[in-house]
Amino acid sequence: xxxxxxxxxxxxxxxxxxxxxxxxxxxxxxxxxxxxxxxxxxxxxxxxxxxxxxxxxxxxxxxxxxxxxxxxxxxxxxxxxxxxxxxxxxxxxxxxxxxxxxxxxxxxxxxxxxxxxxxxxxxxxxxxxxxxxxxxxxxxxxxxxxxxxxxxxxxxxxxxxxxxxxxxxxxxxxxxxxxxxxxxxxxxxxxxxxxxxxxxxxxxxxxxxxxxxxxxxxxxxxxxxxxxxxxxxxxxxxxxxxxxxxxxxxxxxxxxxxxxxxxxxxxxxxxxxxxxxxxxxxxxxxxxx
Amino acid sequence: xxxxxxxxxxxxxxxxxxxxxxxxxxxxxxxxxxxxxxxxxxxxxxxxxxxxxxxxxxxxxxxxxxxxxxxxxxxxxxxxxxxxxxxxxxxxxxxxxxxxxxxxxxxxxxxxxxxxxxxxxxxxxxxxxxxxxxxxxxxxxxxxxxxxxxxxxxxxxxxxxxxxxxxxxxxxxxxxxxxxxxxxxxxxxxxxxxxxxxxxxxxxxxxxxxxxxxxxxxxxxxxxxxxxxxxxxxxxxxxxxxxxxxxxxxxxxxxxxxxxxxxxxxxxxxxxxxxxxxxxxxxxxxxxxxxxxxxxxxxxxxxxxxxxxxxxxxxxxxxxxxxxxxxxxxxxxxxxxxxxxxxxxxxxxxxxxxxxxxxxxxxxxxxxxxxxxxxxxxxxxxxxxxxxxxxxxxxxxxxxxxxxxxxxxxxxxxxxxxxxxxxxxxxxxxx
Numbered sequence: 001x002x003x004x005x006x007x008x009x010x011x012x013x014x015x016x017x018x019x020x021x022x023x024x025x026x027x028x029x030x031x032x033x034x035x036x037x038x039x040x041x042x043x044x045x046x047x048x049x050x051x052x053x054x055x056x057x058x059x060x061x062x063x064x065x066x067x068x069x070x071x072x073x074x075x076x077x078x079x080x081x082x083x084x085x086x087x088x089x090x091x092x093x094x095x096x097x098x099x100x101x102x103x104x105x106x107x108x109x110x111x112x113x114x115x116x117x118x119x120x121x122x123x124x125x126x127x128x129x130x131x132x133x134x135x136x137x138x139x140x141x142x143x144x145x146x147x148x149x150x151x152x153x154x155x156x157x158x159x160x161x162x163x164x165x166x167x168x169x170x171x172x173x174x175x176x177x178x179x180x181x182x183x184x185x186x187x188x189x190x191x192x193x194x195x196x197x198x199x200x201x202x203x204x205x206x207x208x209x210x211x212x213x214x215x216x217x218x219x220x221x222x223x224x225x226x227x228x229x230x231x232x233x234x235x236x237x238x239x240x241x242x243x244x245x246x247x248x249x250x251x252x253x254x255x256x257x258x259x260x261x262x263x264x265x266x267x268x269x270x271x272x273x274x275x276x277x278x279x280x281x282x283x284x285x286x287x288x289x
Numbered sequence: 290x291x292x293x294x295x296x297x298x299x300x301x302x303x304x305x306x307x308x309x310x311x312x313x314x315x316x317x318x319x320x321x322x323x324x325x326x327x328x329x330x331x332x333x334x335x336x337x338x339x340x341x342x343x344x345x346x347x348x349x350x351x352x353x354x355x356x357x358x359x360x361x362x363x364x365x366x367x368x369x370x371x372x373x374x375x376x377x378x379x380x381x382x383x384x385x386x387x388x389x390x391x392x393x394x395x396x397x398x399x400x401x402x403x404x405x406x407x408x409x410x411x412x413x414x415x416x417x418x419x420x421x422x423x424x425x426x427x428x429x430x431x432x433x434x435x436x437x438x439x440x441x442x443x444x445x446x447x448x449x450x451x452x453x454x455x456x457x458x459x460x461x462x463x464x465x466x467x468x469x470x471x472x473x474x475x476x477x478x479x480x481x482x483x484x485x486x487x488x489x490x491x492x493x494x495x496x497x498x499x500x501x502x503x504x505x506x507x508x509x510x511x512x513x514x515x516x517x518x519x520x521x522x523x524x525x526x527x528x529x530x531x532x533x534x535x536x537x538x539x540x541x542x543x544x545x546x547x548x549x550x551x552x553x554x555x556x557x558x559x560x561x562x563x564x565x566x567x568x569x570x571x572x573x574x575x576x577x578x579x580x581x582x583x584x585x586x587x588x589x590x591x592x593x594x595x596x597x598x599x600x601x602x603x604x605x606x607x608x609x610x611x612x613x614x615x616x617x618x619x620x621x622x623x624x625x626x627x628x629x630x631x632x633x634x635x636x637x638x639x640x641x642x643x644x645x646x647x648x649x650x651x652x653x654x655x656x657x658x659x660x661x662x663x664x665x666x667x668x669x670x671x672x673x674x675x676x677x678x679x680x681x682x683x684x685x686x687x688x689x690x691x692x693x694x695x696x697x698x699x700x701x702x703x704x705x706x707x708x709x710x711x712x713x714x715x716x717x718x719x720x
Contacts, residue, residue: 004527008520015517113329113371115540115564117547117573125552131526132552137519206548207516208540208573212372216516251509251520258521259483259512 013244014144020236022195028231030185039100044197063201074193235281322390338616370401377401399423444617450666479508481536550577591685600652
């Protein structure tokens with residue numbers, strides 16, 4: 001049973017991790033609490049649905065087109081809505097909630113509440129220690145650490161990454177040193193939204209596309225980010241796996257309480273926060289003003 | 290100045306005439322509110338069924354209410370009940386108080402319909418339920434007739450009858466497994482969403498399946514909107530279940546079938562999976578829903594009686610798909626027509642006894658109500674169908690030689706196809 005729990009935890013945890021990395025990145029660097037992060041994931045899923053089911057593109061081409069379109073949408077949203085409000089974090093939070101709701105209603109208007117689905121990127125399954133695992137699930141498990149590694153290399157080994165890290169440490173000083181802080185925030189937003197779109201292509205084929213699909217992942221993503229420590233990409237990654245493990249544990253140990261898996265995971269988050277208010281790997285921001 | 294006065298008078302007179310004419314014209318309409326989650330398939334089915342019935346009745350001149358011939362006007366009320374029960378109650382309040390609906394049909398989630406039922410009763414408006422299965426709704430009529438007599442359930446059969454129907458499915462599937470695979474005591478895993486209507490079914494299954502020669506290996510209760518069922522599926526695989534008894538009405542039904550199909554879990558899914566009763570299910574699951582069996586009101590290959598095929602043809606021609614059970618609003622509107630004509634009035638208190646006396650054959654079987662205003666179930670009445678996806682086709686597979694009791698004659702509807710086990714299950718278990 002332990003192996004089954006581990007496999008389930010890895011699949012669930014990887015899904016949350018893929019979303020949490022993007023969410024954490026944009027918060028850690030640009031200090032934008034983008035509640036619409038998983039709504040971008042939902043919009044990207046619909047975009048892939050359009051590309052594959054209506055336009056007949058293959059899933060990989062659809063994924064590429066979607067990432068580009070979602071990033072464009074993200075940049076427009078940043079320019080029009082988020083950037084003017086950036087100095088007021090609470091306003092950004094509320095604006096992105098409204099944005100997510102408007103994405104949801106727009107999709108409801110165009111596609112209705114009918115459940116849709118996306119094609120698998122890889123089909124088939126294999127048996128590991130007596131449990132069947134779909135190749136798509138293995139892809140998710142593999143993608144989460146790869147994405148984390150890619151983000152890490154981007155942040156540590158590129159000039160843009162250096163600029164992003166500098167900005168995340170102190171926005172005003174970075175600005176005074178001649179860095180285009182706004183451009184960096186915009187770039188970070190683009191990377192974050194691209195990750196949300198990529199996650200849509202990898203994760204959603206296992207589930208269904210519908211206008212409300214962003215809500216549950218949002219709660220779990222935020223929980224992973226808070227548990228791991230606000231602003232810490234590594235912390236969010238680990239937080240996501242802890243939540244995935246808690247969910248799997250509930251389903252295996254209390255089958256009749258499977259619907260409680262989300263609540264139990266969130267309770268663990270609250271418990272950890274009581275012991276460590278900054279989360280597991282909390283980043284302490286310098287007071288800028 | 291005189292010309293101005295004359296002009297004003299003429300204008301006022303014209304307005305008065307128009308107002309009277311509009312009122313007279315309006316009075317010749319019977320307003321039927323169709324309430325449901327209109328952005329979702331369930332609500333669309335409710336609207337489509339009611340629309341088809343209303344158009345057919347209006348094309349034949351309308352409803353004869355006493356000495357007046359009245360046309361039906363449908364009012365669409367989006368209850369948004371999947372998201373908010375409060376919205377559902379507000380929609381009911383609006384359709385009665387603001388839109389002035391004379392009758393209401395629809396409702397889907399029991400939790401929302403309970404609230405709607407109270408409002409309809411407060412306003413003394415007849416509410417024909419076409420979506421919620423919980424017996425609680427009709428128990429209220431029996432316990433407090435004067436308050437809740439305005440409620441009737443047209444579709445689906447209540448959760449007690451749903452249990453009986455599903456046990457009949459399970460009996461047929463277990464018999465097939467015993468016969469084809471030589472497994473004497475098939476193992477059953479129950480997967481039921483966390484909703485009111487599921488509670489009694491799970492209790493009954495745990496108590497009765499062992500008596501029917503099956504072993505219950507566990508019950509999993511995911512959320513209705515679960516976006517992943519990975520852990521549940523892993524646990525079910527571990528349990529070694531041969532039958533997965535599903536009780537799912539929302540998106541979780543697609544997720545579950547899709548993931549289970551992709552994994553080729555050596556078990557057959559049987560029970561209630563509302564999404565699987567839709568013809569879009571094959572595409573939505575990308576073919577992974579093959580061999581899923583669920584309850585449904587219609588299948589293209591099955592005829593309950595001589596009315597079924599013409600009804601299905603008209604519905605499919607108009608809406609491009611077979612009706613789901615929520616399209617039972619078609620019957621609801623027809624019931625209202627006949628009952629209003631028999632009563633000769635729109636007065637709810639006079640129409641109710643006529644609905645209580647109603648006993649007619651519809652495209653889905655004979656419709657009549659018991660004393661708790663619940664649609665009667667069983668051979669000769671409404672039974673619904675067991676349908677199974679077989680290589681892209683949704684075929685009716687139950688009732689096939691079904692006996693409701695030992696003495697009852699076997700029942701098979703015209704066009705019923707044989708039930709099939711998934712080939713990967715046969716491959717795993719066949720000795």
